[in-house]
Amino acid sequence: MPDLGERLDAIEKRNARVEYDKAWETSWVRRGLIVGVTYVCADILLNILGSAGAWKDAFVPVMGYVLSTLTLPAAKKIWLERKTK
Secondary structure (H helix, E strand, O other): OOHHHHOOOOOOOHHHHHHHHHHHHHHHHHHHHHHHHHHHHHHHHHHOOOOOOHHHOOOHHHHHHHHHHHHHHHHHHHHHHHOOO
């Protein structure tokens, strides 16, 4: 069985990894990458399907994603407030 110091080091490393994962999940870089990939994929698909304004239509799923990322934190806060009462 590892000694207390080794266990504490392992916990601190895990906590740091969790913090980095959380920072990535909430980062604007990640959101921007998702927006870009979503737009490109939607544009390609709409062009394949023959949409005349594919470059404009591809904004629909992108805006859905952006709006969801902007509103979910507020919805989570309201949900947590109600859940903890």
